[in-house]
Amino acid sequence: MKKLLAMLLCIAMVLTLGSALAEDGKVHITYSYWGTPEEAAATQAVIDTYNASQDGVVVELETIPNEQYTATLQSRAIAGTLPDCGIMNENGVLDFAANGLLADVSGMYEGKDSQPLEAVTFKEGGTTPVAYSGCAETLILYYNKDMFDAAGIAYPPSKVEDAWSWDEFIDVAKQLTIDVNGKHPTEEGFDPDNITQYGCVVDNWTWQLEVWAHSNGGRWFSEDGTECVINSPETIESIQKVADLTLVEHVQPLYLGLADEGIIRSVASGTVAMATGGAWNMGTCMSTSGINFGIGVLPYMKEKVTLTTAGPQVVFSQSKHLKEAMDFIAWYTQEENSWNLIETGVWMPLLQKYYEEGEAMDTWLKDEDFPVKDYDMAKSVLVDYTNAAATPTCWYYTPHTSEFIDMLRSVLSPVWTGEQTAEQAINDNFDALAETITDF
Amino acid sequence: MAKRKRTKIGRGETRAAWICMLPSLLGLSLVTYIPLLAVFVLGFFKWNGLSDPEFVGFANFVRLFTKDPYMFDSIKATVYFALVAVIGSIIFSMIVAILLNRKVPARGFFRAVFYLPYVLPAMAVYLGWSWLYDYNHGFLNYLITEAGGSRVMFLENPAIVVPSLALITVWLSGNLIVVFLAGLQNVPRIYHEAAEIDGANAWQRFWKITMPCMTPIIFYNMLMSLISSLQVFVPSFTLTSGGPGNSTTFLSYLIYRYAFTASGRLGYASAIAAVFFVIIGIFTMILFATSKFWVFYMGGDE
Numbered sequence: 001m002k003k004l005l006a007m008l009l010c011i012a013m014v015l016t017l018g019s020a021l022a023e024d025g026k027v028h029i030t031y032s033y034w035g036t037p038e039e040a041a042a043t044q045a046v047i048d049t050y051n052a053s054q055d056g057v058v059v060e061l062e063t064i065p066n067e068q069y070t071a072t073l074q075s076r077a078i079a080g081t082l083p084d085c086g087i088m089n090e091n092g093v094l095d096f097a098a099n100g101l102l103a104d105v106s107g108m109y110e111g112k113d114s115q116p117l118e119a120v121t122f123k124e125g126g127t128t129p130v131a132y133s134g135c136a137e138t139l140i141l142y143y144n145k146d147m148f149d150a151a152g153i154a155y156p157p158s159k160v161e162d163a164w165s166w167d168e169f170i171d172v173a174k175q176l177t178i179d180v181n182g183k184h185p186t187e188e189g190f191d192p193d194n195i196t197q198y199g200c201v202v203d204n205w206t207w208q209l210e211v212w213a214h215s216n217g218g219r220w221f222s223e224d225g226t227e228c229v230i231n232s233p234e235t236i237e238s239i240q241k242v243a244d245l246t247l248v249e250h251v252q253p254l255y256l257g258l259a260d261e262g263i264i265r266s267v268a269s270g271t272v273a274m275a276t277g278g279a280w281n282m283g284t285c286m287s288t289s290g291i292n293f294g295i296g297v298l299p300y301m302k303e304k305v306t307l308t309t310a311g312p313q314v315v316f317s318q319s320k321h322l323k324e325a326m327d328f329i330a331w332y333t334q335e336e337n338s339w340n341l342i343e344t345g346v347w348m349p350l351l352q353k354y355y356e357e358g359e360a361m362d363t364w365l366k367d368e369d370f371p372v373k374d375y376d377m378a379k380s381v382l383v384d385y386t387n388a389a390a391t392p393t394c395w396y397y398t399p400h401t402s403e404f405i406d407m408l409r410s411v412l413s414p415v416w417t418g419e420q421t422a423e424q425a426i427n428d429n430f431d432a433l434a435e436t437i438t439d440f
Numbered sequence: 441m442a443k444r445k446r447t448k449i450g451r452g453e454t455r456a457a458w459i460c461m462l463p464s465l466l467g468l469s470l471v472t473y474i475p476l477l478a479v480f481v482l483g484f485f486k487w488n489g490l491s492d493p494e495f496v497g498f499a500n501f502v503r504l505f506t507k508d509p510y511m512f513d514s515i516k517a518t519v520y521f522a523l524v525a526v527i528g529s530i531i532f533s534m535i536v537a538i539l540l541n542r543k544v545p546a547r548g549f550f551r552a553v554f555y556l557p558y559v560l561p562a563m564a565v566y567l568g569w570s571w572l573y574d575y576n577h578g579f580l581n582y583l584i585t586e587a588g589g590s591r592v593m594f595l596e597n598p599a600i601v602v603p604s605l606a607l608i609t610v611w612l613s614g615n616l617i618v619v620f621l622a623g624l625q626n627v628p629r630i631y632h633e634a635a636e637i638d639g640a641n642a643w644q645r646f647w648k649i650t651m652p653c654m655t656p657i658i659f660y661n662m663l664m665s666l667i668s669s670l671q672v673f674v675p676s677f678t679l680t681s682g683g684p685g686n687s688t689t690f691l692s693y694l695i696y697r698y699a700f701t702a703s704g705r706l707g708y709a710s711a712i713a714a715v716f717f718v719i720i721g722i723f724t725m726i727l728f729a730t731s732k733f734w735v736f737y738m739g740g741d742e
Binding site for chain 1: 486488489490491503509570574575576577585590591593595596597598678679680681682683684685686689697698699700701704705706708
């Protein structure tokens with residue numbers, strides 16, 4: 001027994017000695033990350049470049065499995081052993097910030113040639129920047145060009161000034177919805193139970209519904225993220241309008257928003273003419289779907305709005321090397337370091353210079369691997385639309401949003417099937433919904 | 441007896457035994473018993489995983505049973521799922537095992553076929569089933585409409601979703617089939633031969649010999665599948681996100697959501713876990729209590 005103990009002690013000593021020897025006069029910081037071994041290898045390669053590019057700082061990569069990531073960070077926060085910087089889930093940032101665990105990053109891009117987009121800045125209390133996303137993403141409209149050609153209808157607009165109103169959108173969707181006898185919802189004898197091609201999918205994967213609240217002049221949360229206002233008439237109406245696409249207009253297949261697969265089940269699988277989805281879907285499924293697709297701007301109810309979101313890169317306030325950590329993150333999030341994701345359409349760039357006419361924008365949208373070959377279309381939808389209409393998702397300024405969204409998903413189930421109206425569902429559950437963003 | 445003097449060899453053996461057991465004891469206590477204890481303690485704290493835990497007495501439990509919007513739905517859904525899944529998989533795997541135990545052609549192939557689902561990655565299995573079950577374009581609904589029926593909301597209708605998910609679990613019960621097969625092969629042939637000589641037909645032999653001999657195996661399989669079904673998590677995580685409504689917000693999934701989807705209500709989730717532990721305990725005890733009425737152990741008359 002004693003021998004065993006002695007052996008363990010020896011091992012422990014050797015280990016501590018090992019790390020002591022690593023003291024080479026440089027500042028060592030850790031960057032935490034999740035991802036597959038291949039992704040970790042790619043990240044390590046980027047970090048190696050950084051370590052070789054200067055001799056003051058050594059960045060060490062720490063890979064934590066995705067499913068344990070948040071829990072691991074939580075326990076390390078308690079122990080005071082958080083990494084210096086790392087990635088996080090969007091919807092955990094404000095929770096960490098509320099506990100004082102994230103550094104104020106307002107100075108992170110000081111002196112750089114370009115700043116991150118305002119709409120992907122996480123702000124505590126709606127004001128203090130506590131993190132930037134590592135890239136940007138917006139919600140856009142995908143459509144199947146062949147279905148539009150077959151019906152002889154003009155493609156959806158790609159310019160924000162030409163955006164379809166909600167009613168125009170429904171009209172087009174009706175012309176593209178076909179039942180088993182070849183009839184449209186506008187025709188006598190249309191059979192809503194045997195539809196072979198649907199006109200549209202407005203994805204009701206819960207968090208994406210927030211865009212329609214803004215579009216209809218409502219909100220889910222107050223701007224400082226302290227108050228839930230999802231029971232406003234505008235917001236309730238926005239949800240009902242989405243549900244009515246299935247229930248009343250018969251232009252949208254029935255989904256309960258229970259899984260993140262709206263685009264995969266619709267435009268990407270060739271069963272639906274138009275669908276809303278994240279810009280990332282260009283790279284993750286549309287480019288390999290074999291569908292002749294185009295992209296456009298979302299239709300609008302009252303305001304022209306799109307939501308932005310993307311995974312944050314944070315600097316933890318426990319770090320003893322805040323400046324070095326921020327410098328590294330600012331360097332690491334440069335588009336060049338993730339270019340394979342950007343050129344394939346999975347990510348949109350983070351820095352504002354890509355959203356201004358010029359060389360940066362052209363290297364992005366004219367890249368030969370970029371999935372949308374029509375430069376004007378890509379510029380209108382991904383650049384001009386982002387500049388004109390981007391609004392941050394609620395988790396950029398509200399804590400506990402994942403709990404809120406989980407509850408909203410179950411509350412809205414009977415709305416999609418028509419058992420309840422949005423008004424009943426929201427009002428019946430408003431107290432419980434509002435409680436999710438508080439501490440209990 | 442108590443003061444029996446131990447021999448040197450005896451002491452040496454005891455020490456060796458302890459040393460051999462040490463790794464598993466350490467492992468068990470570090471990753472099972474201490475966390476289990478911690479869960480019960482944490483249930484009395486308000487703790488988000490980031491700030492210091494704050495003792496709140498029974499507040500978590502009180503909220504759980506008076507105010508929580510999910511708790512009762514969740515218990516109902518979990519128990520309902522477990523009952524359907526356990527009964528379904530026991531009957532299904534017993535029948536398959538009996539068929540595979542006969543001299544059917546290509547028996548090895550069929551044994552592999554029925555075991556295969558069990559070794560497939562869960563994510564792939566559930567994704568595949570979600571396409572079968574899809575309301576708008578799914579294969580099952582295609583068959584139903586082709587046959588002249590009207591479409592079924594397998595995953596969208598709160599009244600059907602639990603049996604739909606339980607069916608996947610039944611389909612996945614290849615491990616039970618293997619255990620049943622092993623059990624069937626252990627039913628002594630001499631009993632069958634004796635009964636055959638006495639003129640018992642196949643049906644009588646099944647009910648009077650095979651079934652009684654199999655009851656310990658059935659009991660074991662029921663116990664294992666009951667515990668694993670009560671802990672069901674993957675279907676809600678991959679297919680339904682707990683919906684429609686709360687109809688598939690199973691307790692494990694509820695705990696996961698409270699604890700780990702960033703809100704970090706770890707104390708509160710621990711309180712649910714403690715209640716869940718008691719629920720599993722009750723069901724296991726019920727099963728054990730009934731076992732003496734229907735489980736027969738061969739040669740147990742001594």
